[in-house]
Amino acid sequence: MLSDRLLDTSLLARLHTVNHAGLLNVILGLLFIAIVAIAADYAWMLYLRSKMPPGPFPxxxxxxxxxxPDNKPWIYFEELSKNFGTPVITFWIGRNPTVWINDAWAAHEIFEKKAQIYTSRPRMVVFGELGSGQSSLVTMQIRNQQERDHWRVHRKLMHLGVGVQSVRGYREIQNNESKLMAYDFLREPKEYVKHLERYATSVVSIIGFGRRVASYNDPIITEVIALMQLAADLNVPGKxxxxxxxxxxxxxxxPRSWPWPWFKGLGTRGQKGGHYFFYSLAEEAIEQYNQKSPSEQASMPTPYVKTLFGEAKKYNLPAAELSSLTGNLFGAGADTSSSTLITFILACCAFPDAMHKAHAELDRVIGAHRSPHWDDAPNLPYINAFVKEVLRWRSVAIIGGQPHSPTQHDTYRGWLIPRGAWVQGNVWAIHHHTREFPDPDRFYPDRYLPKNDHHRAFPGEKGYMTFGWGRRVCTGQALAEQGTWISVARLLWGFEIRKTRDETTGKEINVDIFAFTNGLNMRPQPFPCDITPRDEEVKETMLREGRQALADLKIHDGESRYRMSTFYQQQKRKFTREPVIDEQGNVKFVNVKGV
Incomplete structure (x- = not known):
């Protein structure tokens, strides 16, 4: 009996040892496979690195x-480019190589001359798959002819709203809204940031939805611009x-429904109605426009959303895509335009000599009895140069917007740029290269005037690359340039913009020309300034024009019943089936997967 028990115990021990050894062998086998896989993958990375532009060892x-770095990686990439002595560098984000272009001529050679193969976007997890989705014009990939045709449809529809041929029709809107902005500066100069945000948002709201934004407390500003700034902050390369x-x-x-820390700030994908806020604004805008009398409709531009919904019949676009097209108006026009004008205010405070030179030209050409108009541009060369310098000095889209991605292998100076790689233009480095822009941190509009000692050759006729490149250039560029010109010209004509003074000592409080936010669309950190009318005659003209502009804009008065902060919860059940416009222009509903 005892010997049997000893035998059983010994057998169990041997079996346990065998099982333990077997498990250990499995673990060691899996570990070996993992090491081999990592080694093979790393060998591939090093092979690519040997072919690609130089950069730090991955x-x-x-x-x-x-x-x-924790902040402003565009400065870091500029320094890397200088250290390696090359206009382009390779930086590895995980296993994905990113080619950073830090030179205007290299950007022109790659993005402009080879626009056909650099029209696509790479796979973007945060801003694409977990954010706006890959069906947005901003993030849409173009890997085959079907995707290219789909992207062309979106681009065509966007050009109907803000293309070069369309924006001249919006001059009256921009002119009146900028007059009202100057009027607001007279009333509350300390709230200049809010006035600039209201102006920029109201312009795109009238263009898109036929409804102006009358107050800087309107939720379309406080909520939508905050959302755009959050998206810009999240979409910066980081660790x-x-x-x-x-x-x-x-x-x-x-699962996005679980509280994983890496999803913080991204919201919850699958939230019913989450994609359809701007779609609902569009439906409401069309309904309000149709209720206006024929004479009222004739006195205002047709809202873009009405044109968009009419054209969408041809393409059977789902609501999510229509929503992204309307939402892109705010993304491309409101936050970026207001940030550009805040930068203009900062430049006037930091470099008053440039402002005073602009004053002299405006006094000579315009006078005090009226404010500037685009028709004056041919006679205002310094103002034209001033606007160009605003767009160059501290460009809002500091890394040129979203990355490009070649649809086939490409080479630059013998270096490989592989298919599918991230290729990013560093606008900061391009606009601060001393070869093209001597003393680049100085706000110096004269550099754009011929025969000036700072004037340098630059690819393209504009003298800046603020709005991106090739076929992915910002679709709202023409609208933004037109609005920036009239706003800068009018504010320079009307106001003295100075550093504020300490109430105790009377000394000027310096402004920091390097204190900007860290987002993809950067803007100056808050700073105080004094904004006063240049003289009484100019003030009276601004008051008169502001009152008239308010009367002219009255046709666009209206309110929305939607609020972004409450929309998602209110619409949870409404969009369990997705609205799609069919070929006859009727709205039909299809089931939404995963909702």
Whole structure:
């Protein structure tokens, strides 16, 4: 009996040892496979690195991600380019190589001359898959002819609203709204940021929806601009979540409904109605426009959303895509335009000599009895140069917007740029290259005047690359340039913009020309300034023109019943079936997967 028990115990021990050894062998086998896979993948990374533009040495899996600075990576990439002595560098975000272009001529050679193959976007986890989706014009990939045709439809529809041929029809709107902005500066000069945001948002709201924004407390400003700024802040290359998802994209597969820390700030995908806020604004705008009398309709431009919905019949576009097209108006026009004008205010405070030179030209050409108009542009060369310098000095889209991605392997100076890679233009480095812009941090409009000692050759006729390149250039460029010109010219004509003074000492309080936000669309950090009318005659003209503008804009008065902050919860059940416009212009509903 005892011997049997000893035998059983010995057998169990041997079986346990065998099982333990088997498990250990499995673990060791899996570990060996993982090491071999990582080694093979790293060998591939190093092989690509040997063919691509120079850059820092990458680590396996994580690449150079953890070398990124906490703030303003565009300055870091500019320094890397100088250190390696090349106009383009390679920086690895995880296993994905990103080619950073830090030179105007290289950007022109790659993005403009080879626009056909650089029209696509790379896979973007945060801003694309977890954000606006890959069906947005901003993030849409073009990997085959079907996707190219789809992208062309979106671009065509966007050009109907803000293309070069359309924007001249919006001059009266921009002119009146900028007159009202100057009027608001007279009333509340300390709230200049809010006035600029109201102006920019109201212009795109009238164009898009036929409804002006009368107050800077309107939720379309306080909520939508905040959303745009959040998106810009999240979409900067970084080593913390959520942008770390670009290094570890498998984490995006985890359920969004769970409180995973890497999804912080991204909202919850699948929230019913989450994509349809702007779609609902569009439906409401069309309904309000149709209720106006024929004479009222004849006195205002047709809202873009009405044109868009009419054209969409041909393409059977789903509501999510129509929503993104209308929402892009705010993304491209409100936050960026107001940020540009805040930068203009900062430049006037920091470099008063440029402002005073502009005053002299405006006094000579315009006088005090009226404000400037676009028709005056041929006679205002310094104002034209001033606007160009505003767009160059501290460009809002500081890394040129979203990355490009070649649809086939390409080469530049013998270096490989592989198909599908991220290719990003560093607008900061381009606009601060001393070869094209001597003393680049100085706000100096004279550099755009011929025969000036700072005047340099630059690819293209504009003298800046603020709005991107090629076929992915910002679709709202013409509208933004037109609005920036009239706003800058009118504010220079009407106001003295100075550093504020300390109430105790009377000394000027300096402004920091490097204190900007860290987002993809950067703007100056808050700063105080004094804004006063230049003289009484100019003040009276601004008051007269402002009152008349308010009367002229009255046709666009109206309110929306929607608020972004409450929309998602209110619409949860409404969009369990997605609205789609059919060929006859009727709205039909299809089931939404995963809702």
């Amino acid at each position: 680590w396996p899996i994580i690449g150079n991600t953890f070398s990124l 913390s979540f959520p942008m770390l998802l670009e290094t570890f994209p498998f984490l995006a597969k985890f």
